[in-house]
Amino acid sequence: MPNTLFKHDEEFYEAVKEIDLEPIQPTPDYFNYLLRAIAFQQVSGTAGATIHGRFLKRFTEEYPSPEKVLDMEFADFREAGLSGQKSTYMQNIARFWIENQVTDQMLSDMLNADLIAYLTQIKGVGKWTAEMLMIFGMGREDVFPLDDLGIQQGFAAIFGMNDVPLKELKRQMGIRSVKWSPHRSCAARLIWAWKDRTV
Secondary structure, eight states, rough: OOGGGGGSSSSHHHHHHTTOOOOOOSSHHHHHHHHHHHTTTTHHHHHHHHHHHHHHTTTTSSSHHHHHHHHHHHHHHTTTTTTHHHHHHHHHHHHHHHHTOOOHHHHSSSOOOHHHHHHHTTTTTHHHHHIIIIIIIOOOOOOOTTTHHHHHHHHHHHHHHTTTHHHHHHHHHHHHTTTTTTTHHHHHHHHHHHHHHHH
């Protein structure tokens, strides 16, 4: 079980020791992972899956190319349930991919900080979205998303910091997470799972 990686942090291990995690299956298509992330922004998982499914049905192939996304009419995005803002974000990603001739290998070769800096040039792709790509799309093992609300809430509850101001909480998260390197992605997933169990 992956939680045994954290036996050296007794307080954390005590909280997560009963949690088992499914292995991550990295995606071979980072462009379409980012489109999916946009579809899921600010909606429930169920709603995101529905919207993303409708979006994919607009195409004859399983996953669209950047060129196909850029050629879409905004009416097609709206019919899939995407807002004007999300539609623009998806086309921003497609345009960036084409103009910069982005490949999955290019992104795979970048260090975490460089990858975040590169992708956040795209309006609509923030640090959190880049971190989700690194954890779930690329399977990188040492990413800890300090700005994720679920991680913040779970961490605060596990370590008795519910009344700590956000700035100080994030500072403590950063300090504590150093203990978990090089397995911080796994620690993040355990915190999400712990939070889901306690809600």
